Amino acid sequence: MATGQLYEVFARRTRDEPLGHVGTVNATSIDFARVYARTTYDEENWIEMIVVERAAMIPVIELEPLVEFKEAE
Amino acid sequence: MTLISNPEDLGADERQSLANWLTAMSDTKHLLGLRYAEWCTGGPELEANIAASAMAQFELGHARVLRGVLSDLPEDPRGASRATDRSTWFSIGALDRPFSGWVDLVIGNALVDTLLTVNLGSALAGNYHPLTQRLRKVLAEEEYHSVHADAWVKRLASGPGEIVERLNQVINNVWPHCIAWFGPNSGNGLDELHDAGVLADSAADLRNRYIETVSPMFEGASIRPMSDLEIDWDGWNKAGRRHGVPVFEDDCFAMITGANNRTLGVGD
Numbered sequence: 149m150a151t152g153q154l155y156e157v158f159a160r161r162t163r164d165e166p167l168g169h170v171g172t173v174n175a176t177s178i179d180f181a182r183v184y185a186r187t188t189y190d191e192e193n194w195i196e197m198i199v200v201e202r203a204a205m206i207p208v209i210e211l212e213p214l215v216e217f218k219e220a221e
Numbered sequence: 222m223t224l225i226s227n228p229e230d231l232g233a234d235e236r237q238s239l240a241n242w243l244t245a246m247s248d249t250k251h252l253l254g255l256r257y258a259e260w261c262t263g264g265p266e267l268e269a270n271i272a273a274s275a276m277a278q279f280e281l282g283h284a285r286v287l288r289g290v291l292s293d294l295p296e297d298p299r300g301a302s303r304a305t306d307r308s309t310w311f312s313i314g315a316l317d318r319p320f321s322g323w324v325d326l327v328i329g330n331a332l333v334d335t336l337l338t339v340n341l342g343s344a345l346a347g348n349y350h351p352l353t354q355r356l357r358k359v360l361a362e363e364e365y366h367s368v369h370a371d372a373w374v375k376r377l378a379s380g381p382g383e384i385v386e387r388l389n390q391v392i393n394n395v396w397p398h399c400i401a402w403f404g405p406n407s408g409n410g411l412d413e414l415h416d417a418g419v420l421a422d423s424a425a426d427l428r429n430r431y432i433e434t435v436s437p438m439f440e441g442a443s444i445r446p447m448s449d450l451e452i453d454w455d456g457w458n459k460a461g462r463r464h465g466v467p468v469f470e471d472d473c474f475a476m477i478t479g480a481n482n483r484t485l486g487v488g489d
Contacts, residue, residue, distance in 0.1 A: 152266070173268050179372035184268035186365050187275035 152176040156205065157185040159197040167196065222418070224350040228294050231349075231417060238413040239349070240296040245311040245402075245462045246337060247287035251477060252316040253333055254280030259319055260326050272369055273326065279362050280334075286359060290351045298460065304478045308466035315398035317468050324384065327377060328391045331370035331438055332399050332446070338363045339431045346421035347414075371438045378442035388444050396446040402462050403428040405454045410462065 152174045158167040170189045175181035181199045189197070228236055257277035264270040291297050303309045315333055320326045338360065345356040377384050403424050404410060411424035422430065432446075439445040456464045475481050 174266065175268065176376065177372060179368055180268070180376075183272055183365055183369045183372065187272040188268060190275060 154202040155181040155199040159194040226350040235417040237296045238410050240294045241460045243287050243291040247284040248310050248312040250280045250284040252312040256320050283359050286355050310467045311461040314463045315395045324387045327373040328395050331374050332395050334366050336399050343420045343422045348418035374438045401452050410459045
Protein backbone atom coordinates (compact mmCIF):
# COMPACT_ATOMS: atom_id res chain seq x y z
CA MET A 149 0.00 0.00 0.00
CA ALA A 150 1.12 3.56 -0.73
CA THR A 151 2.03 5.51 2.36
CA GLY A 152 0.15 8.66 1.36
CA GLN A 153 0.65 12.28 2.31
CA LEU A 154 -0.09 14.36 5.35
CA TYR A 155 -3.20 16.51 5.43
CA GLU A 156 -3.85 19.12 8.10
CA VAL A 157 -7.38 19.12 9.56
CA PHE A 158 -9.18 22.30 10.68
CA ALA A 159 -12.65 22.53 12.22
CA ARG A 160 -14.99 24.68 14.28
CA ARG A 161 -18.04 24.05 16.43
CA THR A 162 -19.88 27.36 16.08
CA ARG A 163 -20.13 30.13 13.52
CA ASP A 164 -18.52 32.66 15.86
CA GLU A 165 -15.37 30.66 16.53
CA PRO A 166 -12.50 30.54 14.05
CA LEU A 167 -11.40 27.38 12.29
CA GLY A 168 -8.87 25.70 14.56
CA HIS A 169 -6.26 23.08 13.85
CA VAL A 170 -7.43 19.74 15.25
CA GLY A 171 -4.84 17.34 13.87
CA THR A 172 -3.50 15.54 10.81
CA VAL A 173 -4.33 12.47 8.77
CA ASN A 174 -2.20 10.40 6.44
CA ALA A 175 -4.05 9.66 3.19
CA THR A 176 -3.42 8.64 -0.41
CA SER A 177 -6.06 10.92 -1.94
CA ILE A 178 -8.33 13.84 -1.12
CA ASP A 179 -11.30 11.48 -0.74
CA PHE A 180 -9.44 9.38 1.81
CA ALA A 181 -8.34 12.54 3.59
CA ARG A 182 -11.97 13.68 3.88
CA VAL A 183 -13.20 10.33 5.22
CA TYR A 184 -10.28 9.86 7.58
CA ALA A 185 -10.55 13.41 8.96
CA ARG A 186 -14.27 12.95 9.56
CA THR A 187 -13.90 9.57 11.28
CA THR A 188 -10.73 10.36 13.25
CA TYR A 189 -11.78 13.73 14.67
CA ASP A 190 -15.46 13.06 15.41
CA GLU A 191 -15.34 13.97 19.11
CA GLU A 192 -17.28 17.22 18.56
CA ASN A 193 -20.39 18.29 16.65
CA TRP A 194 -18.41 20.27 14.12
CA ILE A 195 -20.30 22.63 11.83
CA GLU A 196 -17.34 22.94 9.46
CA MET A 197 -14.26 20.84 8.80
CA ILE A 198 -11.64 21.21 6.06
CA VAL A 199 -8.48 19.37 5.12
CA VAL A 200 -5.42 20.95 3.52
CA GLU A 201 -2.59 19.03 1.99
CA ARG A 202 0.46 19.95 4.04
CA ALA A 203 2.56 20.34 0.87
CA ALA A 204 0.12 23.03 -0.30
CA MET A 205 0.72 25.18 2.78
CA ILE A 206 2.92 28.21 2.14
CA PRO A 207 5.33 29.10 4.94
CA VAL A 208 5.57 32.77 5.84
CA ILE A 209 7.86 32.51 8.83
CA GLU A 210 9.71 29.27 8.70
CA LEU A 211 10.29 27.30 11.87
CA GLU A 212 13.96 27.11 12.68
CA PRO A 213 15.23 23.61 13.43
CA LEU A 214 15.96 22.85 17.09
CA VAL A 215 19.20 21.14 16.16
CA GLU A 216 21.57 22.17 13.41
CA PHE A 217 23.30 19.36 11.60
CA LYS A 218 26.87 19.98 10.40
CA GLU A 219 28.67 18.11 7.67
CA ALA A 220 31.35 15.82 9.09
CA GLU A 221 34.82 17.20 8.38
CA MET B 222 -48.32 14.21 0.87
CA THR B 223 -50.07 13.35 4.15
CA LEU B 224 -47.69 11.87 6.68
CA ILE B 225 -48.70 8.84 8.72
CA SER B 226 -47.74 9.20 12.39
CA ASN B 227 -49.78 6.40 13.92
CA PRO B 228 -49.04 2.80 12.89
CA GLU B 229 -52.75 2.06 13.22
CA ASP B 230 -53.38 4.24 10.19
CA LEU B 231 -51.76 1.46 8.15
CA GLY B 232 -53.56 -1.82 7.41
CA ALA B 233 -52.43 -4.97 9.20
CA ASP B 234 -50.80 -6.37 6.03
CA GLU B 235 -49.00 -3.09 5.42
CA ARG B 236 -47.74 -3.04 9.00
CA GLN B 237 -46.51 -6.61 8.60
CA SER B 238 -44.60 -5.65 5.44
CA LEU B 239 -43.14 -2.63 7.26
CA ALA B 240 -42.17 -4.74 10.29
CA ASN B 241 -40.43 -7.29 8.05
CA TRP B 242 -38.60 -4.57 6.11
CA LEU B 243 -37.47 -2.84 9.32
CA THR B 244 -36.23 -6.16 10.71
CA ALA B 245 -34.33 -6.94 7.50
CA MET B 246 -32.83 -3.44 7.45
CA SER B 247 -31.88 -3.33 11.13
CA ASP B 248 -30.56 -6.90 11.27
CA THR B 249 -28.41 -6.26 8.20
CA LYS B 250 -27.08 -3.05 9.74
CA HIS B 251 -26.39 -4.93 12.99
CA LEU B 252 -24.41 -7.61 11.13
CA LEU B 253 -22.62 -5.01 9.00
CA GLY B 254 -21.59 -3.21 12.20
CA LEU B 255 -20.25 -6.45 13.62
CA ARG B 256 -18.35 -7.29 10.42
CA TYR B 257 -16.79 -3.81 10.26
CA ALA B 258 -15.87 -4.04 13.95
CA GLU B 259 -14.10 -7.36 13.42
CA TRP B 260 -11.67 -5.50 11.15
CA CYS B 261 -11.23 -2.29 13.14
CA THR B 262 -7.68 -3.25 14.01
CA GLY B 263 -6.88 -5.16 10.82
CA GLY B 264 -6.92 -2.50 8.12
CA PRO B 265 -3.99 -1.59 5.90
CA GLU B 266 -3.34 1.72 7.71
CA LEU B 267 -4.24 3.21 11.08
CA GLU B 268 -6.67 5.75 9.61
CA ALA B 269 -8.46 2.87 7.84
CA ASN B 270 -8.90 1.13 11.19
CA ILE B 271 -10.39 4.26 12.69
CA ALA B 272 -12.75 4.61 9.73
CA ALA B 273 -13.87 0.96 10.07
CA SER B 274 -14.41 1.49 13.77
CA ALA B 275 -16.44 4.67 13.19
CA MET B 276 -18.53 3.03 10.46
CA ALA B 277 -19.24 0.07 12.78
CA GLN B 278 -20.47 2.45 15.44
CA PHE B 279 -22.74 4.23 12.96
CA GLU B 280 -24.20 0.96 11.61
CA LEU B 281 -25.04 -0.23 15.12
CA GLY B 282 -26.54 3.17 15.91
CA HIS B 283 -28.67 3.02 12.76
CA ALA B 284 -29.83 -0.50 13.67
CA ARG B 285 -30.91 0.88 17.03
CA VAL B 286 -32.82 3.76 15.41
CA LEU B 287 -34.69 1.38 13.08
CA ARG B 288 -35.50 -1.02 15.91
CA GLY B 289 -36.99 1.87 17.84
CA VAL B 290 -39.46 2.34 14.98
CA LEU B 291 -39.98 -1.42 14.69
CA SER B 292 -40.82 -1.90 18.36
CA ASP B 293 -43.87 0.38 18.00
CA LEU B 294 -45.45 -2.09 15.57
CA PRO B 295 -47.57 -4.95 16.97
CA GLU B 296 -46.34 -7.04 14.00
CA ASP B 297 -42.69 -6.83 15.19
CA PRO B 298 -41.52 -10.37 14.28
CA ARG B 299 -38.82 -10.56 16.94
CA GLY B 300 -39.91 -13.03 19.60
CA ALA B 301 -38.39 -15.04 22.43
CA SER B 302 -36.89 -17.53 19.98
CA ARG B 303 -34.66 -14.85 18.51
CA ALA B 304 -31.88 -15.69 20.93
CA THR B 305 -31.80 -19.33 19.85
CA ASP B 306 -33.28 -19.50 16.35
CA ARG B 307 -31.18 -18.13 13.49
CA SER B 308 -34.21 -18.16 11.18
CA THR B 309 -35.66 -15.19 13.10
CA TRP B 310 -32.76 -13.03 11.87
CA PHE B 311 -33.39 -11.33 8.53
CA SER B 312 -29.86 -10.16 7.69
CA ILE B 313 -28.53 -10.41 4.15
CA GLY B 314 -26.74 -13.67 3.27
CA ALA B 315 -23.58 -11.81 2.23
CA LEU B 316 -22.90 -11.14 5.94
CA ASP B 317 -23.46 -14.68 7.23
CA ARG B 318 -19.69 -15.21 7.39
CA PRO B 319 -16.95 -12.87 8.62
CA PHE B 320 -15.03 -10.77 6.13
CA SER B 321 -11.92 -12.75 5.28
CA GLY B 322 -9.91 -9.66 4.34
CA TRP B 323 -9.95 -5.94 3.69
CA VAL B 324 -11.30 -6.46 0.16
CA ASP B 325 -14.39 -8.10 1.67
CA LEU B 326 -14.91 -5.12 3.98
CA VAL B 327 -14.63 -2.70 1.07
CA ILE B 328 -17.17 -4.63 -1.02
CA GLY B 329 -19.49 -4.98 1.98
CA ASN B 330 -19.24 -1.22 2.33
CA ALA B 331 -19.74 -0.60 -1.41
CA LEU B 332 -22.55 -3.08 -2.12
CA VAL B 333 -24.37 -3.90 1.14
CA ASP B 334 -24.13 -0.53 2.88
CA THR B 335 -25.21 1.23 -0.33
CA LEU B 336 -28.18 -1.15 -0.69
CA LEU B 337 -29.39 -0.10 2.76
CA THR B 338 -28.80 3.57 2.04
CA VAL B 339 -30.83 3.45 -1.19
CA ASN B 340 -33.70 1.87 0.76
CA LEU B 341 -33.52 4.48 3.51
CA GLY B 342 -33.49 7.26 0.91
CA SER B 343 -36.76 5.90 -0.46
CA ALA B 344 -38.25 5.78 3.05
CA LEU B 345 -37.18 9.38 3.70
CA ALA B 346 -39.20 10.39 0.63
CA GLY B 347 -42.12 8.27 1.86
CA ASN B 348 -45.01 9.06 4.17
CA TYR B 349 -44.24 7.20 7.43
CA HIS B 350 -43.38 9.99 9.86
CA PRO B 351 -41.66 7.86 12.54
CA LEU B 352 -39.11 7.04 9.81
CA THR B 353 -38.90 10.34 7.95
CA GLN B 354 -38.18 12.26 11.15
CA ARG B 355 -35.21 10.02 11.95
CA LEU B 356 -33.64 9.29 8.59
CA ARG B 357 -32.16 12.66 7.56
CA LYS B 358 -29.35 12.35 10.12
CA VAL B 359 -28.81 8.67 9.31
CA LEU B 360 -28.43 9.45 5.61
CA ALA B 361 -26.08 12.37 6.32
CA GLU B 362 -23.85 9.96 8.25
CA GLU B 363 -23.97 7.48 5.39
CA GLU B 364 -22.54 10.04 2.94
CA TYR B 365 -19.07 9.37 4.33
CA HIS B 366 -19.53 5.63 4.05
CA SER B 367 -20.17 6.11 0.33
CA VAL B 368 -17.06 8.25 -0.09
CA HIS B 369 -15.08 5.60 1.81
CA ALA B 370 -16.37 2.80 -0.43
CA ASP B 371 -15.75 4.72 -3.63
CA ALA B 372 -12.19 5.69 -2.65
CA TRP B 373 -11.29 2.14 -1.61
CA VAL B 374 -12.81 0.41 -4.64
CA LYS B 375 -10.86 2.71 -6.96
CA ARG B 376 -7.65 2.25 -4.97
CA LEU B 377 -7.91 -1.53 -4.90
CA ALA B 378 -8.99 -1.72 -8.55
CA SER B 379 -5.76 0.01 -9.56
CA GLY B 380 -3.70 -2.36 -7.41
CA PRO B 381 -1.76 -5.52 -8.31
CA GLY B 382 -3.38 -8.28 -10.38
CA GLU B 383 -4.06 -10.56 -7.43
CA ILE B 384 -5.97 -7.77 -5.63
CA VAL B 385 -8.10 -7.10 -8.72
CA GLU B 386 -8.78 -10.82 -9.04
CA ARG B 387 -9.85 -10.97 -5.37
CA LEU B 388 -12.08 -7.93 -5.91
CA ASN B 389 -13.82 -9.70 -8.76
CA GLN B 390 -14.32 -12.85 -6.67
CA VAL B 391 -15.84 -10.95 -3.75
CA ILE B 392 -18.07 -8.81 -5.97
CA ASN B 393 -19.37 -11.91 -7.72
CA ASN B 394 -20.10 -13.53 -4.34
CA VAL B 395 -21.86 -10.53 -2.80
CA TRP B 396 -23.74 -9.13 -5.81
CA PRO B 397 -26.34 -11.96 -6.14
CA HIS B 398 -27.30 -11.53 -2.46
CA CYS B 399 -27.82 -7.80 -3.03
CA ILE B 400 -29.91 -8.17 -6.19
CA ALA B 401 -31.98 -10.97 -4.59
CA TRP B 402 -32.72 -8.61 -1.67
CA PHE B 403 -35.14 -6.66 -3.94
CA GLY B 404 -37.13 -9.84 -4.59
CA PRO B 405 -39.05 -11.16 -7.60
CA ASN B 406 -41.35 -9.00 -9.74
CA SER B 407 -44.38 -9.74 -7.57
CA GLY B 408 -44.82 -10.67 -3.93
CA ASN B 409 -41.53 -8.98 -3.02
CA GLY B 410 -42.70 -7.09 0.09
CA LEU B 411 -41.36 -3.77 -1.21
CA ASP B 412 -44.17 -3.06 -3.66
CA GLU B 413 -46.65 -3.39 -0.78
CA LEU B 414 -44.75 -0.65 1.07
CA HIS B 415 -44.65 1.47 -2.08
CA ASP B 416 -48.43 1.09 -2.52
CA ALA B 417 -48.89 2.24 1.11
CA GLY B 418 -46.61 5.23 0.45
CA VAL B 419 -44.02 4.17 3.04
CA LEU B 420 -41.42 3.75 0.28
CA ALA B 421 -41.38 6.30 -2.52
CA ASP B 422 -40.20 3.68 -5.04
CA SER B 423 -41.38 0.32 -6.29
CA ALA B 424 -39.09 -2.71 -5.94
CA ALA B 425 -38.06 -2.46 -9.61
CA ASP B 426 -37.30 1.26 -9.33
CA LEU B 427 -35.35 0.71 -6.11
CA ARG B 428 -33.30 -2.05 -7.73
CA ASN B 429 -32.55 0.17 -10.73
CA ARG B 430 -31.59 3.08 -8.46
CA TYR B 431 -29.30 0.77 -6.51
CA ILE B 432 -27.54 -0.40 -9.68
CA GLU B 433 -27.24 3.23 -10.88
CA THR B 434 -25.78 4.22 -7.50
CA VAL B 435 -23.10 1.55 -7.26
CA SER B 436 -22.11 1.50 -10.95
CA PRO B 437 -20.02 4.73 -10.89
CA MET B 438 -17.75 3.20 -8.22
CA PHE B 439 -16.62 0.69 -10.80
CA GLU B 440 -16.28 3.04 -13.78
CA GLY B 441 -12.93 2.87 -15.51
CA ALA B 442 -12.00 -0.32 -13.68
CA SER B 443 -11.72 -3.79 -15.15
CA ILE B 444 -14.11 -4.94 -12.44
CA ARG B 445 -17.85 -4.44 -12.18
CA PRO B 446 -20.90 -6.26 -10.85
CA MET B 447 -22.65 -8.53 -13.32
CA SER B 448 -25.47 -6.74 -15.13
CA ASP B 449 -27.22 -9.81 -16.55
CA LEU B 450 -27.78 -11.76 -13.37
CA GLU B 451 -30.54 -14.39 -13.34
CA ILE B 452 -31.87 -15.14 -9.85
CA ASP B 453 -33.50 -18.48 -9.04
CA TRP B 454 -36.36 -17.48 -6.71
CA ASP B 455 -36.91 -21.00 -5.36
CA GLY B 456 -36.42 -20.85 -1.60
CA TRP B 457 -36.44 -17.04 -1.46
CA ASN B 458 -38.04 -15.88 1.78
CA LYS B 459 -40.08 -12.66 1.52
CA ALA B 460 -39.85 -11.82 5.23
CA GLY B 461 -36.11 -12.33 5.43
CA ARG B 462 -35.52 -10.94 1.90
CA ARG B 463 -33.06 -13.77 1.23
CA HIS B 464 -32.63 -17.41 0.30
CA GLY B 465 -32.52 -19.78 3.25
CA VAL B 466 -31.81 -18.73 6.82
CA PRO B 467 -28.63 -17.22 8.29
CA VAL B 468 -25.77 -19.65 8.89
CA PHE B 469 -23.79 -17.49 11.31
CA GLU B 470 -20.91 -19.15 13.11
CA ASP B 471 -21.71 -19.88 16.78
CA ASP B 472 -19.45 -17.10 18.09
CA CYS B 473 -21.17 -14.56 15.85
CA PHE B 474 -24.65 -15.70 16.91
CA ALA B 475 -23.68 -15.50 20.57
CA MET B 476 -22.25 -12.03 19.96
CA ILE B 477 -25.29 -10.53 18.20
CA THR B 478 -27.79 -12.03 20.62
CA GLY B 479 -25.77 -11.21 23.73
CA ALA B 480 -26.12 -14.88 24.69
CA ASN B 481 -22.94 -14.95 26.74
CA ASN B 482 -24.12 -12.00 28.79
CA ARG B 483 -27.60 -13.18 29.71
CA THR B 484 -26.53 -13.81 33.30
CA LEU B 485 -25.67 -10.13 33.58
CA GLY B 486 -29.29 -9.29 32.82
CA VAL B 487 -28.60 -7.57 29.54
CA GLY B 488 -29.42 -8.62 25.99
CA ASP B 489 -30.90 -7.55 22.66
